[in-house]
Amino acid sequence: MILGGxxxxxxxxxxxxxxLPESMDITVVDSNNHHIYQPGLLFVPFGLAEPDHLIRPxxxxxxxxIEYMDAVVESVDIAGSRVHFSGGRTAExxxxxxxxxxxxxxxxxxxxxxxxxxxxxxxxxxxxxxRALRDALATFTAGRIVVNVVDMPIKCPVAPLEFCFLAxxxxxxxxxxxxxxxxYVTPLDGAFTKPVASQRLGELLAAKGIEVVTEFNTxxxxxxxxxxxxxxxxxxxxxxxxxxxxHGGAAYVGRSDGLGDExxxxxxxxxxxxxxxxxxxFVIGDAAGLPVSKAGSVTHFEGEVVTENIRRFLAGxxxxxxxxxxxxCFIETGFGKAVLIDFNYDTEPLPGHYPxxxxxxxxxxSHLNHLGKLMFEWFYWHALLPGHSIPGISSEMPxxxxxxxxxxxx
Amino acid sequence: MxxxxxxxxxxxxxxxxxxxxxxxxREDMVxxxxxxxxxxxxxxxxxxxxxxxxxxxFAKGTGPTVRVLGKxxxxxxxxxxxxxxxxxxxxxxxxxxxxxxxxxx
Numbered sequence: 001m002i003l004g005g006x007x008x009x010x011x012x013x014x015x016x017x018x019x020l021p022e023s024m025d026i027t028v029v030d031s032n033n034h035h036i037y038q039p040g041l042l043f044v045p046f047g048l049a050e051p052d053h054l055i056r057p058x059x060x061x062x063x064x065x066i067e068y069m070d071a072v073v074e075s076v077d078i079a080g081s082r083v084h085f086s087g088g089r090t091a092e093x094x095x096x097x098x099x100x101x102x103x104x105x106x107x108x109x110x111x112x113x114x115x116x117x118x119x120x121x122x123x124x125x126x127x128x129x130x131r132a133l134r135d136a137l138a139t140f141t142a143g144r145i146v147v148n149v150v151d152m153p154i155k156c157p158v159a160p161l162e163f164c165f166l167a168x169x170x171x172x173x174x175x176x177x178x179x180x181x182x183x184y185v186t187p188l189d190g191a192f193t194k195p196v197a198s199q200r201l202g203e204l205l206a207a208k209g210i211e212v213v214t215e216f217n218t219x220x221x222x223x224x225x226x227x228x229x230x231x232x233x234x235x236x237x238x239x240x241x242x243x244x245x246x247h248g249g250a251a252y253v254g255r256s257d258g259l260g261d262e263x264x265x266x267x268x269x270x271x272x273x274x275x276x277x278x279x280x281x282f283v284i285g286d287a288a289g290l291p292v293s294k295a296g297s298v299t300h301f302e303g304e305v306v307t308e309n310i311r312r313f314l315a316g317x318x319x320x321x322x323x324x325x326x327x328x329c330f331i332e333t334g335f336g337k338a339v340l341i342d343f344n345y346d347t348e349p350l351p352g353h354y355p356x357x358x359x360x361x362x363x364x365x366s367h368l369n370h371l372g373k374l375m376f377e378w379f380y381w382h383a384l385l386p387g388h389s390i391p392g393i394s395s396e397m398p399x400x401x402x403x404x405x406x407x408x409x410x
Numbered sequence: 411m412x413x414x415x416x417x418x419x420x421x422x423x424x425x426x427x428x429x430x431x432x433x434x435x436r437e438d439m440v441x442x443x444x445x446x447x448x449x450x451x452x453x454x455x456x457x458x459x460x461x462x463x464x465x466x467x468f469a470k471g472t473g474p475t476v477r478v479l480g481k482x483x484x485x486x487x488x489x490x491x492x493x494x495x496x497x498x499x500x501x502x503x504x505x506x507x508x509x510x511x512x513x514x515x
Contacts, residue, residue: 231487231490231491246477291472
């Protein structure tokens with residue numbers, strides 16, 4: 001039984017269907033039939049993506065022989081290997097895959113309301129939010145826009161940076177960039193979590209005239225006064241705030257004894273992707289409490305490992321498929337360019353080329369990377385969700401093509 | 411008068427001031443470690459956080475973030491900032507002798 005019909009659930013179901021015998025039932029559960037292409041949300045506020053085009057039916061992404069079930073999970077009884085659904089139904093499982101991702105928790109921050117009810121507070125981390133923000137940006141002519149990440153971890157940790165870059169492009173195109181101040185406010189001590197990428201991205205922000213406020217832990221978003229207030233009483237004024245709320249795991253995790261941590265993410269083995277709360281519970285994607293980015297590329301690379309380990313678990317074999325923390329992402333930087341980063345648990349994003357010495361440039365703006373980002377949407381629906389490996393792109397991070405500190409010349 | 415030379419301890423810290431070897435830490439180092447962070451007056455509330463950081467680290471392999479501290483340590487985020495003004499998770503981790511909490515990647 002697979003909880004969640006998003007990226008991770010769909011990949012796992014399709015890969016498992018090819019791996020497991022017909023006699024084994026595979027069921028995917030979700031509470032609505034809208035699969036959203038989440039990387040597209042970033043583009044909606046700038047009129048670069050149409051919200052309705054980002055949605056496809058979840059069940060249509062699943063191969064034959066996979067059951068799709070529309071239900072709300074009430075809780076999981078890990079000791080009894082049983083899922084309780086609202087309405088009183090229950091179902092038992094041999095193996096449970098948790099793929100219910102991360103949810104936004106704006107209620108954890110005082111004053112934060114991204115429902116669209118406030119005229120100066122938005123998020124682009126939901127379809128409705130992105131749509132409301134598009135309307136607000138279209139009529140914004142002057143003032144201070146603040147992009148604030150409340151706390152880590154968040155989905156796609158580079159997306160707020162991309163938002164800044166695209167906002168810079170957006171207002172330049174409209175000829176009013178001089179009238180708009182852009183400020184990026186982050187709880188981190190730099191633009192990104194890893195040193196080399198943080199420095200390069202920090203330089204890019206500076207070059208585009210985007211102010212950065214670091215180590216800011218947002219305690220209150222005061223819409224009436226138009227200011228962010230940190231827990232240590234610093235203030236950042238805004239006319240329009242674009243806020244990425246605190247993330248947590250799905251609500252049912254909090255209602256299930258012993259399943260999740262404080263933020264409802266699932267404690268998971270870094271290598272095998274088996275949960276550490278029960279041997280027959282596996283985790284993929286944003287739902288996992290792992291020190292990896294919550295990103296589609298991570299989920300894609302995890303898919304191969306989690307599927308193989310589930311096969312081994314069912315066959316009574318040792319789980320030896322191993323995930324190395326591989327992640328990569330295109331960072332849209334505006335004006336038809338993008339930066340690509342590629343990293344894993346041990347290797348931070350470095351300059352060079354991907355997937356080998358001849359390939360897309362890493363940690364450097366290029367038009368080629370922008371095309372890569374655009375092409376990715378097609379790959380997402382037609383290769384990634386069906387659970388195919390993309391030729392030349394392995395689950396393990398390639399070391400060739402990366403320049404380590406000693407050989408960095410630029 | 412007699413003079414006793416007590417052994418001076420060389421602690422291995424990384425470039426950000428976090429312990430490389432959490433097992434080097436001893437309770438009696440805490441006042442000196444706290445003073446390095448500008449905290450001269452250690453209260454029971456400081457100790458509550460420091461002890462919590464260590465037990466979380468040994469149980470889970472990483473120290474908690476500010477958010478998790480606020481939810482689980484019994485000390486609110488607001489008070490955590492009063493106790494450790496320069497950033498509760500990092501400062502308390504340095505005083506508790508554990509590596510930098512891996513809040514995120």
